[in-house]
C-alpha cells in the first residue's frame with residue numbers, strides 16, 4: 258500500500274502516545290525470588306490488581322512480566338472506562354450467538370451488574386491510591402452506524418437503565434451535534450456513567466501502589482512453563498525457577514504458548530490507534546462537545562476520544578486484521594477518522610501503535626481455575642475496568658480459600674469452534690474482511 262507521508266507529523270513516532278507521560282520500564286524491579294506464596298504472570302491491570310489485593314491481605318506476592326512492566330495492552334489501550342460488557346456480540350457474531358445470549362439472559366444480567374462494580378472499582382482505586390491519571394467521568398456516545406441500528410439503541414438504553422441506572426438515553430440524528438461534530442451517524446446512545454483515563458498513568462499508579470505494598474516485581478522475566486499443583490507449584494522462567502503455593506496467569510492477548518488450554522479458547526486480535534497533533538482550539542471544541550468517549554454499532558467498530566487537554570484526537574479501530582506497519586494502519590485509521598470528521602483532513606498523525614486484545618467466542622470475560630492455576634482473560638477489547646476487577650476477584654478467591662462471590666467464577670468457557678485451533682487465528686483476515694464487507698453493505702442499504 259502506497260502511504261501518503263504528508264499524513265504524518267515530522268515528529269511522528271511509531272509508539273503509544275501514552276508513553277510520552279509514562280513509558281513502560283523497570284522501576285521497582287527486583288531479582289526473582291526462589292519462593293513466593295503467590296506467583297502472578299503478567300504485569301498489566303489484572304496482574305497488578307490481584308497483587309495489590311493479596312499484598313494488602315498480608316500475602317507474599319511476586320509479579321513477573323516477559324516485557325517491561327505494563328508493556329502489554331495496559332499501556333496501549335484507548336483509556337475508555339465502561340460499565341458494559343458486550344451482551345450477545347461475540348467473535349462468532351450472527352444469529353447463533355444471539356440465540357445463545359437469550360438463553361443465558363439471567364446470568365448475563367448478573368454479569369452486567371458486576372460490570373458496574375468494575376467501573377466503581379477503578380474510581381475507588383484511583384481515589385484510594387491517589388493515582389493522577391486524568392480520570393474524567395464524562396460519559397460515552399455510541400453512534401448508530403445505520404438507521405436500522407437506532408431502535409436497538411433505545412432497547413439497550415432501557416435495559417441498561419433497568420439493570421444498572423447508568424443514565425442511558427438515545428439522541429436522535431437531529432440532536433446528534435450536541436454530542437459529536439459529525440453527521441456520520443444516525444443518532445446514538447449516551448451513557449452518562451462511563452469515563453476515560455490515561456491508561457499508562459493508571460498502570461503506573463497501580464505499579465507504584467504494588468511496590469509500596471511490598472509486591473516483588475520482576476521485569477523481562479518470561480515464564481516458560483508451570484508444573485506442580487496448588488501448594489507446590491514450580492514456575493520456570495528465563496531467569497530460573499520459583500516455587501509458589503498459588504499461580505495466577507494474567508497474560509490475556511499475550512498468552513502465547515504458556516497455557517495451551519487457554520490458548521484454544523482465545524482469539525488474539527490486534528487493535529490499532531493513532532493520535533493527532535494539537536488542533537486549533539475552536540476545531541477541537543466542536544468535535545466532542547461533552548468530552549465523551551465515542552464508539553459505534555457496526556460489526557467492526559472504531560473507538561475514539563479527545564486526549565487529556567482536549568486538543569488532540571485519539572482514534573482507534575481495526576485498520577487491518579493481519580500484522581501491518583504502524584504507518585499502514587495509521588494511514589487507514591486516518592481515512593476512517595476523516596470519514597467521520599471531514600474537518601480533520603489536515604490533522605497530522607503524531608503517534609501510531611497497536612496492541613493485542615483477547616477475544617472469546619461468547620464475548621464475555623472469564624475467570625477460573627484450570628489445573629489448579631487461576632486465570633482471568635477475554636477482555637474483548639474492553640478491559641480497563643473488567644480486567645482490574647477480575648484480577649481483584651481472583652485475589653479474593655485465594656484469600657477466601659477458594660470461595661468466590663463473583664458470577665464470573667467458573668462460568669462455562671467455550672473454546673473457539675474451529676477444528677484443530679491452537680491459538681493461531683489464521684481465519685481472522687477472512688472473517689474480518691467479510692464483516693467489513695457486511696458493514697459496508699448495511700451502510701449502503703441503511704439496514705443492519
Ligand SMILES: Cc1cc2nc3c(=O)[nH]c(=O)nc-3n(C[C@H](O)[C@H](O)[C@H](O)COP(=O)(O)OP(=O)(O)OC[C@H]3O[C@@H](n4cnc5c(N)ncnc54)[C@H](O)[C@@H]3O)c2cc1C
Pocket residue numbers: 298299300301302303304305321322323324326327328329330331332333334335336337338339478479480481507508509510511512513515528529530560573611612613614636638639640641642643644
Ligand atoms: C489497542 C487497544 C485498545 C484498547 N482500548 C480499550 C479501551 O478503550 N477501554 C477498555 O476498557 N479496554 C481497552 N482495551 C483492552 C485493555 O487494554 C485490556 O483489557 C487490559 O489492558 C488487559 O490487562 P491485562 O492485565 O489483563 O493484560 P495486559 O495488559 O495485556 O498484560 C498481560 C501481560 O502479560 C505478559 N506476559 C504474557 N506472557 C507472559 C509470559 N510467558 N511470561 C511473563 N509475562 C507474560 C505480557 O508481557 C503483558 O505485559 C484495549 C486494548 C488494546 C490492545
